[in-house]
Amino acid sequence: MKNNQLQIERRSFLKNLGLGGAALMAIYCVGACKNVASVVPDVAQFNIDLTDSANVALTKNGGYIIKNDVVIARTMQGSYVAVTLICSHEQRKQVTFTSSNEFLCTAHQARFDTMGMGLNANGSKGLKTYPVMVMDSGKTLMIG
Structure with a gap:
């Protein structure tokens, strides 16, 4: 029992x-x-003044800036792209743009192409991208 x-x-x-x-x-x-x-919240539309000295990096191919948790880059071909600063791998705000024409999260080496698509296992979830429009005869970028 x-x-x-x-x-x-x-x-x-x-x-x-x-x-x-x-x-x-x-x-x-x-x-x-x-x-x-x-x-990764939706980003409200904002503008980047390319004549402002704070944005001088965008006047050269391969340059980038970070504003409003968005990485805005000028590709090696001269076009503009924008992705979230927040990496999809572990949500760290460490995404940069490289001279290899890729976005890179410096925390765990997650890699992404200029369309936000993952290029390795850590980047497999991709990055949120934002539309970029060149305005005012190339003096302003509209993001979002």
């Missing part, structure tokens, strides 16, 4: 643990999904 009672208690314990564990996992997953969704 004692052994049978121990099995029932053990079963009851494991059953309660399973339900509690599943509830904890559900809470964790819902919270995690909520956080990931809010990490």
